[in-house]
Every structure is written in structure tokens, then in C-alpha cells.
Amino acid sequence: MTEALLRVSALRVRSRDAALVDGIDFEVAAGERLGLIGESGSGKSLTSLAITALLPDGLRATGSVRLAGVETVGADEQSVRPLRGPAAGVVFQEPLTALDPLMRVGRQIAEPIRRHLGLRGSALDRAVAEALDEVRLGEQRFARAFPHELSGGQRQRVAIAIALAARPRLLIADEPTTALDVTVQSEVLDLLDRLVAERDMGLLFVSHDLAVVSRMTDRVLVLQRGAVVEEGAVRQILRAPQHPYTAQLVAHARVLDAALDGSGPTDVEGRR
Numbered sequence: 615m616t617e618a619l620l621r622v623s624a625l626r627v628r629s630r631d632a633a634l635v636d637g638i639d640f641e642v643a644a645g646e647r648l649g650l651i652g653e654s655g656s657g658k659s660l661t662s663l664a665i666t667a668l669l670p671d672g673l674r675a676t677g678s679v680r681l682a683g684v685e686t687v688g689a690d691e692q693s694v695r696p697l698r699g700p701a702a703g704v705v706f707q708e709p710l711t712a713l714d715p716l717m718r719v720g721r722q723i724a725e726p727i728r729r730h731l732g733l734r735g736s737a738l739d740r741a742v743a744e745a746l747d748e749v750r751l752g753e754q755r756f757a758r759a760f761p762h763e764l765s766g767g768q769r770q771r772v773a774i775a776i777a778l779a780a781r782p783r784l785l786i787a788d789e790p791t792t793a794l795d796v797t798v799q800s801e802v803l804d805l806l807d808r809l810v811a812e813r814d815m816g817l818l819f820v821s822h823d824l825a826v827v828s829r830m831t832d833r834v835l836v837l838q839r840g841a842v843v844e845e846g847a848v849r850q851i852l853r854a855p856q857h858p859y860t861a862q863l864v865a866h867a868r869v870l871d872a873a874l875d876g877s878g879p880t881d882v883e884g885r886r
């Protein structure tokens with residue numbers, strides 16, 4: 615049997631005095647898209663950070679995370695670092711966290727390509743131009759720009775290009791469009807959708823927004839207070855949520871939808 619890109623078993627994250635992620639299990643296979651949804655503080659970000667062993671100091675993970683077949687829980691930094699990039703690329707909510715303010719965009723994209731794919735010279739220049747082109751920043755000026763010279767949406771495109779530079783088989787996107795305004799949000803989601811499909815990547819997509827998760831993924835896990843309260847196909851969950859918290863998320867998304875298109879609220883089946 616081929617190993618899943620990501621296998622999370624009985625994952626717990628604790629601070630000194632509390633269980634913040636309380637025993638969750640899931641898998642992402644090649645080409646599969648899984649959504650992680652839940653309200654603020656439900657443990658979504660800590661789950662995605664634990665996968666790549668990037669938890670902040672003071673928090674400890676137990677259980678098991680196998681990323682491309684390698685255990686990352688309790689592993690030392692040396693054995694996890696080579697996985698970041700080739701096994702899993704990560705895009706965070708705030709693109710500035712991924713970008714070096716003092717380095718031109720082209721160099722920031724070149725760095726992981728050089729390190730992980732070993733390209734140099736004109737081959738490296740070509741790969742950087744292609745990477746920028748893929749995220750629709752193909753004009754020359756973007757490679758020479760510093761992050762502060764770009765818009766929020768452009769910065770997030772650069773962060774996506776960096777996350778994809780080492781050709782990861784899994785992309786972890788943690789609220790990748792939450793900091794962007796609605797039109798830009800939609801463009802960035804389209805871009806992610808296209809790139810994940812073209813490269814047949816696995817996707818772990820983290821968001822508090824059910825509409826966004828249902829657009830991007832096929833299957834979801836619903837988290838509440840660090841535990842999975844429901845999981846299943848997106849369509850099934852939208853049609854017939856089982857847990858009261860999920861029902862509340864679905865109802866809330868419907869009300870928002872109706873408000874946006876100017877029609878009245880609907881029930882969870884979409885009836886008015």
C-alpha cells in the first residue's frame with residue numbers, strides 16, 4: 615500500500631496547563647483536498663503548525679504525524695527541515711511572515727529552487743521567471759520588487775510561488791486569503807485551485823469560512839475546541855450537518871450568502 619502524503623494520528627498539542635488540540639486523526643492522499651474548518655481558537659492553526667513541527671515555544675505535540683512517511687512529532691529540527699518545501703509547502707494568512715522585507719522577490723523565489731532543485735545560473739533565472747509567471751506576476755518589474763512595493767494580493771502570490779518552488783506534493787494553506795479583500799480573495803483562490811489541480815497536489819486547506827472551504831475542498835473536518843466534531847464530504851455536510859456546531863456554521867454561511875446576493879435567508883437545503 616502506498617503511504618498517504620500526510621497521516622495524522624491521535625495528535626495532541628498541549629500548553630503547560632491546557633489541551634489545545636485534543637486527539638485528532640486524518641489523512642491526505644495524493645491529489646486529495648481536505649478542509650479543516652472551525653471557529654477562532656478551535657485549534658486549526660496549531661494543527662497545521664504541528665504537522666511541519668513549527669509549533670511556538672511552550673507548546674508540545676504528542677501522537678503521530680507522518681509527512682511523506684517521516685515522523686515529525688518529537689523529531690529534531692534537522693530531520694524535519696528537509697521536508698519543508700519538498701514534502702509540504704505552507705502558505706500562511708499573512709504573506710509578510712513568509713517574505714524577507716529586505717530581499718527582492720526574485721531572489722526569495724530563487725533561494726528554495728536553488729536549494730531543493732539544485733538549479734544555478736540561467737536555468738535558475740528561467741525557473742524563477744516561470745514561477746512568477748505561474749502566479750501571474752510575469753512582468754519583469756515583479757522579480758525586482760521588494761515586498762513592500764507589492765499589494766497584499768501580489769505578496770500572497772509571491773508567498774504561493776515560494777511555497778510551491780520545491781515542487782511539494784502537499785500544500786498546506788492556512789487561511790491564505792483571510793487578510794485579502796473579497797475580489798482579491800477570489801483571484802487567489804482561483805490561482806491555488808488551478809495550481810493544485812495542475813500539479814495533482816494534495817491540499818490541506820484551513821479556514822474559518824465554510825464558503826471558501828467548500829469551494830476549495832472535497833472533504834472537511836470540523837473542529838471545535840481542539841477536537842473533530844464532524845467529518846465528511848463537503849456536499850453531504852452542507853446538505854445535512856449532523857453536529858449542532860456544524861449546523862450553525864452552515865446556517866451562518868447561508869445567511870451571509872443571502873445578504874450578499876440581496877435575497878432572503880434560506881434553510882440549510884437552500885430553500886427560501
Ligand SMILES: Nc1ncnc2c1ncn2[C@@H]1O[C@H](COP(=O)(O)OP(=O)(O)OP(=O)(O)O)[C@@H](O)[C@H]1O
Pocket residue numbers: 629634652653654655656657658659660661670671672673822
Ligand atoms: N503559543 C501559545 N500558547 C498558549 N496557547 C496558545 C498558543 N497559541 C495558540 N494558543 C491557544 O490554542 C488554541 C488554538 O489556537 P489556534 O491558533 O490553533 O486556533 P485557530 O483555530 O487557528 O484560530 P484562528 O482562526 O483564530 O486562527 C486557542 O485557544 C489559542 O488561544
